[in-house]
Amino acid sequence: xxxxxxxxxxxxxxxxxxxxxxxxxxxxxxxxxxxxxxxxxxxxxxxxxxxxxxxxxxxxxxxxxxxxxxxxxxxxxxxxxxxxxxxxxxxxxxxxxxxxxxxxxxxxxxxxxxxxxxxxxxxxxxxxxxxxxxxxxxxxxxxxxxxxxxxxxxxxxxxxxxxxxxxxxxxxxxxxxxxxxxxxxxxxxxxxxxxxxxx
Numbered sequence: 001x002x003x004x005x006x007x008x009x010x011x012x013x014x015x016x017x018x019x020x021x022x023x024x025x026x027x028x029x030x031x032x033x034x035x036x037x038x039x040x041x042x043x044x045x046x047x048x049x050x051x052x053x054x055x056x057x058x059x060x061x062x063x064x065x066x067x068x069x070x071x072x073x074x075x076x077x078x079x080x081x082x083x084x085x086x087x088x089x090x091x092x093x094x095x096x097x098x099x100x101x102x103x104x105x106x107x108x109x110x111x112x113x114x115x116x117x118x119x120x121x122x123x124x125x126x127x128x129x130x131x132x133x134x135x136x137x138x139x140x141x142x143x144x145x146x147x148x149x150x151x152x153x154x155x156x157x158x159x160x161x162x163x164x165x166x167x168x169x170x171x172x173x174x175x176x177x178x179x180x181x182x183x184x185x186x187x188x189x190x191x192x193x194x195x196x197x198x199x
Contacts, residue, residue: 007070010035012106014056014098015078017042017164018117024170025078025114028177032185037072039065045083046094057098067105074185075102075109080116080131081163084123088130095134111140112184117165117173119155120147143180145173152176 004010011034019025019038029036043050044059053059056079060067077098083091095113102111113135118124128146135142149155157169165173 002066004068007068010037011074012072013038013076015040019078024173027174031178047086048082075111078114080127115144117145119149
């Protein structure tokens with residue numbers, strides 16, 4: 001584990017490139033008043049690894065990134081978009097593995113799983129559904145951004161790769177995420193700009 005100042009007031013975020021400090025997840029948490037401690041890496045997921053970083057649970061177990069010492073206020077699990085080539089059974093198994101590991105480390109901390117942002121169709125939507133089922137099975141909160149691209153007009157705010165939002169798209173989606181999270185959570189304490197710990 002690593003020592004991170006202010007962990008008790010912070011949200012531990014485990015995610016992919018969608019969860020960085022300048023993304024809709026990072027900006028949304030900031031708008032909601034939650035400092036973010038970010039773990040994970042671009043190109044990864046519950047199953048998918050990238051370069052020197054494995055999928056979430058395997059990376060944690062191999063100490064490729066370290067959990068913060070102490071008790072965070074909340075855990076947000078984001079991701080799945082990079083897992084679209086993997087079978088549903090593998091995604092489910094790795095998501096359950098990560099939840100198990102986190103509950104061992106933080107038995108009293110609430111977990112919110114954030115699904116796969118998309119337009120509500122195709123493989124991204126299917127992975128979102130797999131994760132929703134895991135969350136329901138495990139009794140944890142699930143926030144689905146599965147149709148946000150279509151619902152909030154974000155299809156026109158994607159980068160040329162068709163998977164990542166433009167800066168304006170991140171800004172719009174961040175506001176939606178902050179509102180949706182606020183419906184699920186008690187108000188956060190007013191904070192200065194969040195402390196971001198990126199591996």
